[in-house]
Amino acid sequence: MSDDMSRPLVRGRGGVGDSWHLEAPMSELQPPLIGILGTGDFARSLAGRLVGSGYQVVVGSRNPKRCSSLFPEETEVTSQMEAATHADLIFIAVFPEHHSSLLQLKQAMAGKTLVDVSNGLRMNCDGPSNASRLADMFPESSVVKGFNTLSAWTLQMGPRDGSRQVFLCSDDHRAKLSVMQLCQRMGFIPVDYGLLSSALDVENLPFHLFPSWHVPVLGLFFLFVFFYLYNFIRDVLHPYVTKGKNVFYKLPIDTVNVTLPCVALVMLSLVYLPGVVASIVQLWRGTKYRRFPPWLDQWLLRRKQLGLCSFLCAALHAIYSLSLPMRKSARYKLINTAYKQVKDGVEDSWQEEEVWRMELYVSAGILALGLLCLLAVTSLPSVSNAVNWREFTFVQSSLGYCALFMATLHTLLFGWDRAFKADEYQFLLPPTFMLVLLLPLTVLVGRLTLLLPCIALRLKKIRRGWETSQHVRFMSLEEEDDCRGGLEGVSNV
Amino acid sequence: MSDDMSRPLVRGRGGVGDSWHLEAPMSELQPPLIGILGTGDFARSLAGRLVGSGYQVVVGSRNPKRCSSLFPEETEVTSQMEAATHADLIFIAVFPEHHSSLLQLKQAMAGKTLVDVSNGLRMNCDGPSNASRLADMFPESSVVKGFNTLSAWTLQMGPRDGSRQVFLCSDDHRAKLSVMQLCQRMGFIPVDYGLLSSALDVENLPFHLFPSWHVPVLGLFFLFVFFYLYNFIRDVLHPYVTKGKNVFYKLPIDTVNVTLPCVALVMLSLVYLPGVVASIVQLWRGTKYRRFPPWLDQWLLRRKQLGLCSFLCAALHAIYSLSLPMRKSARYKLINTAYKQVKDGVEDSWQEEEVWRMELYVSAGILALGLLCLLAVTSLPSVSNAVNWREFTFVQSSLGYCALFMATLHTLLFGWDRAFKADEYQFLLPPTFMLVLLLPLTVLVGRLTLLLPCIALRLKKIRRGWETSQHVRFMSLEEEDDCRGGLEGVSNV
Amino acid sequence: MSDDMSRPLVRGRGGVGDSWHLEAPMSELQPPLIGILGTGDFARSLAGRLVGSGYQVVVGSRNPKRCSSLFPEETEVTSQMEAATHADLIFIAVFPEHHSSLLQLKQAMAGKTLVDVSNGLRMNCDGPSNASRLADMFPESSVVKGFNTLSAWTLQMGPRDGSRQVFLCSDDHRAKLSVMQLCQRMGFIPVDYGLLSSALDVENLPFHLFPSWHVPVLGLFFLFVFFYLYNFIRDVLHPYVTKGKNVFYKLPIDTVNVTLPCVALVMLSLVYLPGVVASIVQLWRGTKYRRFPPWLDQWLLRRKQLGLCSFLCAALHAIYSLSLPMRKSARYKLINTAYKQVKDGVEDSWQEEEVWRMELYVSAGILALGLLCLLAVTSLPSVSNAVNWREFTFVQSSLGYCALFMATLHTLLFGWDRAFKADEYQFLLPPTFMLVLLLPLTVLVGRLTLLLPCIALRLKKIRRGWETSQHVRFMSLEEEDDCRGGLEGVSNV
Structure with a gap:
């Protein structure tokens, strides 16, 4: 009878052949029983979320009477042994140091899925992970690592966008799958992290400190130091050494303000350089089906961070520049110039070229900043x-190149004809803007070359899955199964 | 029998004692079988997400041995025929050009739901859509179009906020419903796009380029050109023609900087004008149960974009204004003025009125920008x-009107008494600020009129569902079923 | 047997008449029947979302023929009586004023779950809530309050991040649980609000106007008024009274601009003060297992708002400062100074100390603003x-303290040696910056003290669950079940 009413949905597999209820109903039927061992903040929040998601929860405590008031009314707080015996799936929410105290429950937990939610106290690079030690203690249970990246707060408030991912790993596929489903029902997004040997990585996730920002920020730091020293030598040290002129007051603002745009422009070119390099690599190889070298892959993945570093420098440069005229130093200089002009009897000091140069480069700078x-x-x-x-491509690529172009133009207009004047080569060092322009001009020329019809066409074909080599004849269909290559091929450039 | 097949998951409780499978379960029962034809990036990411959502996946490949390593361990990679035969629901993830190669599977796929995930290479305005061509090829299967707006990346990383929507259309309601449920289980939000004839729209979605921004940006552009030319004629051409004075250096910054606030203020009034118009239309008609004319509907929907365009102009205006004193031109002018003052022997050039005017309008401008x-x-x-x-209403409407008022005040204070001076009418053109003020003053007056008690009360009644016409007697209850009109009626103003 | 255990949920339709699988599968089985009474915007959007989530929907209308075209094709629009009779769970989407018109359906709705989605017209502080009045009318039904915080728009477009929470309360646990599951299936996050007596709170939620901002904004306002008056007396009134000098032009910009940084710095210290206080309280009590006094709890919860208020003031201060040199008043002063210098024959007015002071404090200010x-x-x-x-901790705590330090440094450098000059004590009032520095210096010193190894160690132990009192011996294990205390204990500091 029950066979009639619920046909076996899965055929040709070793299915049990009976009804498959993905999610049952409003009434009468009881939800499955989830056990939680532990009574801390995390255990409490977890219990609340599980109850809210329609599960029955039993909490195992060493002191059930004292703790039951801390938990939602719908949960049953009982002894650890009873909870472990009745539950189908058990969350282990006690300190990893006390995992061994659960050894008495070994029998009760045999054959069941244990979810280890523990975190270490600090980054653990050597192992073994808490989860693998737990698995060694309970060899007859299936240990799944996960949920450690969630905070009690997130569990309580319900999942939010960025923090919805739950990273799971286990050696037992079925156990992992059931925890994945539980996750999904709670509103989180399970992310498969593979075997339990990855548990160390999962346990270290909460100790990450902006890993994707390390290299870009380091790059920012070194570029800043280099350009600061370069500008210091040219703008402060040179007048002091050659003319004995003390302009050390320039250190906090003026020198910083000529350094920041250098760093910003170099970093902005570093955002667009790897795309050009990747295109050249694809053209050279004649296929998109070979992985880029790891450094290029990493570089492509860091473009957002590089771009934001560049933006930070550009924004600071804008604020520094806007604050220039309000400083006492600017004021004194202005008044002294006025005094000198009066003494010299110069009625009009207007220099049309200087005016135009500045109007244009300020204008280009503002537009670059806006972009x-x-x-x-x-x-x-x-x-x-x-x-x-x-x-996304339009903004990040088209508008991005416009910004790079505007910033380069800003620097070129700032430089004007000073590259051709001998007295700008203090200590034989070329003006800073010349150093800075090397990279962005390379990127712009490279990009323009790739837009030449003959090259652009070939690149487009490669990105749709076409290959130069011979075996393309036999495999094209299979390869082109990537039916969306037309759009997505662009994604890695 | 039913007791055997569904073991009581909850024991030791006063449960009804029969099976409750919240989500099938932890064990024994098998999820349904989803087929995927194709082995590209998208197919692989889809397989991963389906497995992670608790589905069994079978992949049909022309070269199963070669491809099986690319897929998650839990998926079965087999021949296309076998996959099509066993699966209950089949994703077609091959290039649309190769759909015809699947004709051999016609028999195996008869009666099943086929999900077409393909994208075109470019905007397709004429049709037919890939999905409808697929439906023609396989008349015995139910074709559902969808998932084409997701990227392999989104599928791999799990759904995120903005990109969680999946647009589905099909001629077969049941097939669409089952794909909707699948969607939901994967963490996405299904959006019903109607019959398969809408497939062309769905396929064109990935080619949209900020459709809601087209009109506002176009408006921005034309307003900018108009006001730039107007200011150019008054501020640059007029002195050149009448006095031979060369002030073309003003083009890159000064003229742009007087144009931007004009555009910003006009666009800001365009944000609030349609709300006033809509209220007047409702008052005039005496009911809220008739659709606004399409142009008004569109305008109301574009207010956010208009507002952001206005903000962009205002922010650029601020940066341009702040950069004024650091320019060489400002410096030269200042020094020349100082020179002149010394020559003329004027000890104090302080003009109290000018000072107050500027302090006040700068102040109002900063507050408007802050809002x-x-x-x-x-x-x-x-x-x-x-x-x-x-x-939301408080910020966008109350604070918004404050911003409009402040910006109008900023312009009025900037104008001061210059509207009444004959020499401000160069070439008989009125000062720019007079043109600009027309619209915001209209909007502010209109809004104040609508706040008059007699009018406001009537409007409130209309928005709660009240109607002037006679038939209201019979239908009021039904109409007022919109039990939340009190709050939401405001939403379209 | 199976007929007994799973009653046919769908009647009066061509249902198969057997057990109900909510998501069962792709075919054959029918979803449960949800009733909606009411035909307004909200009812329509709700019907759409329910159908999209796989439910069968029946709508009860007083005028079925007229309304059926407004609903999705998959819903059945029928009379109210028929809908109430067939549905398992009924949404009441009519105006609360018309709840009594449903009394005729009392019989049909007995034993069923009624979801009251109604909103009031204004904040209702006295009660009774709409939901409790509904419960009084239908004592044989189970009333659940909820969904009133969702707009028809959100229902139509699908849930988005911030607005995904649905607040539910009811006296019937089972009814609440089933609505929770329905919620979750629709993609929302159910939040349990307890018994039906909380319905008033839930009904008032849509009338909240930034409740968490009230105190911070009020604080901002009073601090602003206080410092504005203080600065007005010192900078404007004093010169007028003692020297008859009219500098009232300073009111709109100069006085505001010296007031804003005062407010910003005081509010920034108020962000970090409660953390220091909380640490001292924990040290004093020797445990983290006792609640903070309510005022401290509230204060800790408002740190984000205080910080954003501080940032707003700091950003406005930056814009005001940058606009200083472009004002006419600055221009007149500059030219008059130049005139005076020429008359006095002073060739160079450069003052090295003044220059350094300003370069340094502007520099520190920009860095503080950047942070x-x-x-x-x-x-x-x-x-x-x-x-x-x-x-998050790194940014909000480490970078935050850097910002506080930089802002304090900015103020100290601005003050320079003026605290030690008698003529700065106008009307015997100390310079403003001295008042302002009290709080940030206290916080910085407090924080540094807490970083002393002996104190820091003890605090760390307390936050891991250690207690000074005796009974720790017996309970440590249970208490330390909070296995993640190491990381999360920091969260309330």
């Missing part, structure tokens, strides 16, 4: 999630 | 999602 | 959701 602002806003998770792939 | 910043921040998806309706 | 910007960006929901706990 960078748009790029930065589009990098906010909530904005970038709301645009489709074409829009 | 616009708050509005812009509240427009970020993650912020606007976190506030309730009343808070 | 505050980073903090503000990290406060955006979409950004703060994307970082882990350690990263």
Whole structure:
């Protein structure tokens, strides 16, 4: 009878052949029983969320009477032994140091899935992980590592966008799958991290401190130091050594303000350089089906961070520049110049070329900053999630190149004809803007070359899955199964 | 029998004692079988997400041995025929050009649901859509279009806020419903796009490039060109023609900087004008149960974009203004003025009125910009999602009108008494600020009129569902079923 | 047998008449029947979302023929009586004023779950709530309050991040649980609000207007008024009274600009003061297992808002400062100074100390602003959701203290040696910066004290669950079940 009413949905597999209820109903039927060992903040929040998601929860405590008031009314707080015996799936929410105190429950937990939610106290690089030690203690149970990246707070308030991912790993596929389903029902997104040997990585996740920012920030730091010293030698040390002129007051603002745009422009070119390099590599190899070298892969993945570092420098440069005229030093200089002009009897000191140069480079600078602002806003998770792939590409690539072009123009206009004047080569060092322009000009020329019709066409074909080599004849169909290559092939450039 | 097949999961409780499978379970029962034809990036990511959501997946490949290593361990990679035969629901993830190669599977796929995930290479305005061509090929299967807006990346990383929507359409309601449920289980939000004839729209979605921004940006552009030319004629051409004075250096910064606030203020009034118009239309018709004319509907929907365009102009205006004193031209002018004052022997050039005028209009400008910043921040998806309706209305309407008022005040104070001076009418053109003020003053007066008690009360009644016409007697209850009109009626103003 | 255990949920339709699988599968089985009474915007959007989530929907209308075209094709629009009779769970989506018109359905709705989605017209502080009045009318049904915080718009577009929470309360646990599951299936996050007596709170939620901002904004306002008056007396009134000098032009910009940084710095210290106080309280009590006094709890919860208020003031201060040199008043003063210098024959007015002071304090100010910007960006929901706990702590605590230090330094450098000059004590009032520095210096010293190894160690132990009192011997294990205390204990500091 029950066979009639619920046909076996899965055929040709070793299915049990009976009804498959993915999610049952409003009434009468009881939800499955989830056990939680432990009574701390995390255990309490977990219990609340599980009850809210329709599960029955039993909590195992060493002191059930004292703790039961801390838990939601719907949960049953009982002894650890009883909880372990009745539950189908057990969350282990006690300190890892006290895992051994659970050994008495070994029998009761045999054959069941244990979810280890523990975190270490600090980054653990040597192992073994808490989860693998737990698995060694309870060889007859299936240990799944996970949920450690969630905070009690997140569990209590319900999942939110960025923190919805739950990383799971286990040696037992079935156990992992059932925890994945539990996750999903609680509103989280399970992410498979593979075998239990990855548990160490999962346990170290909460100790990560902006790993994707390390290299870009380090790059920012070294570029800043280099350009600061270079500008210091040219602008402060040179007048002091050659003319005995004391302009050390320039250190806190003026020198910083000529250094920041250098760093910003170099970092902005570093955002677009790897894309050009990747295109050249693909053209050279004649296929997109071979992995880029790891350094290029890493570089491509860090473009957002590089871009935001560049934007930070550009924004600071803008504020520093705008604050220039309000400083006492600027004021004194202005008044002294006025005094000198009066003494010299010069009625009009207007220099048309100087005026035009400054109007133009300030103008280009403001436009570059405006474009960078748009790029930065589009990098906010909530904005970038709301645009489709074409829009994202348009902003990050087309507007991005416009910003790079404007920033380069800003620097060129700032430089004007000073590259050709001998007295700008203090200590034989070329003006800073010349050093800075090398990279962005390379990137712009490289990009323009790739836009030449003959090259662009070939690149497009490669990105749709075409290959130069011979075996393409036999495999094209299989390869082109990547039916969306037309759009997505662009994604790694 | 039923007791055997579904063991009581909850024991030791006063449960009804029969099976409750919240989500099938921890054990024994098998999830349904989803087939995927194709082995590209998308197919692989899809397989991973399906497995992670608790589904069994079988992949059909032309070369199963070669491809099986690319897929998650839990998926079975087999021949296309076998996959098509066993699966209950089949994702077609091969290039649309190769759909015809699947004709051999026609028999095996008869009666089943086929999900077409393909994208075109470019916007397709003429049709037919890939999905409808697929439906023609396999008339005995039910074709559902969808998932094409997701990227392999989104599938791999799990759904995120903005990109969680999956647009589905099909001629077969049941097939669509089952794919909707699948969607939901994967963590996405299904959006019903109707019949398969809408498949072309769905396929064109990834090619959209900020469709809601087209009109506002175009408006921005034309307003900018108009006001730039107007200011150019008054501020640059007029002195050149009448006095031969060369002030073309003003083009890159000064003229842009007087143009930007004009555009910003006009666009800001365009944000609030449609609300006033809509209220007048409702008052005139005496009911809220008739659709606004399409142009008004569109305008109301574009207010956010208009507001952000206005903010962009205002922010650029601020940066341009702040950069004025650091320019060489300002410096030369200042020194020349100092020179002149010394020559003329004027000890104190202080003009109290000029000072007050500038202190006041700069002050009003900064406050207007600050309010616009708050509005812009509240427009970020993650912020606007976190506030309730009343808070959103407060910010966007109350603070918004404050910003409009402040910006208008800024312009009025800037104008001061210059509207009444004959020499400000160069070439008989009125000063720019007079043109600009027309619209915001209209909006502010209109809004104040609507706040008059007699009018406000009537409007409130209309928005709660009240109607002037006669038939209201018979239908009021039904109409007022809109039990939340009190709050939401405001939403379209 | 199976017929007994799973009653046919769908009647009066061509249902198969056997057990109900909510998500069972792709075919054959029918979803449960949800009734909606009411045909307004909300009812329509709700019907759409329910159908999209796989439910069968029947709508009860007083005028079925007229309304059926407004609903999705999959819903059945029928009379209210028929809908109430067939549905298992009924949404009441009519105006609360018309709840009594449903009394005729009393019989049909007996034993069923009624979900009251109604909102009031204004904040209702006295009660009774709509839901409790509904419960009184239908004592044989189980009333659940909820969904009133969702807008028709949210229902139509699908749930988004911030607005995904649905607050539910009911006196019937089972009814609440089933609505919770329904919620979850629709993609929302159910939040349990307890018994039906909380319905008033739930009904008032849509009328909240930034409740967490009230105190911080009020604080901002009073601090601003206090410092504005203080600065007015010292900077404007004093010169007028003692020397008859009219500097009232300073009111709109100069006085505001010296007031804003005062408010900003005081509010920034108020962000970090409660953390220091909380640590002292924990040290004093020797345990973390006792609740903080309510005022401290509230204060700790308002740190984000205080910080953003501080940032707002700091940003406005920056804009005001940058606008100083472009004002006419600054220009007149500059030219008059130049005139005076020429008359006095002073060739060089350069004052090295003044120059250094200003370069340094402007520099420190810009860095403080930059750090505050980073903090503000990290406060955006979409950004703060994307970082882990350690990263959040690093930004908000480490970078935050850097910002506080920089802002304090900015103020100290601004003050320079003026605290020691008698003529700065106008009307015997100390310079403003001295008043302002009290709080930040206290916080910085307090924080440094807490970092002393002996104190820091003890605090760390307390936060891991250690207690000074005797009974720790017996209970340590249970208490330390909070296995993640190492990381999360920091969360309330």
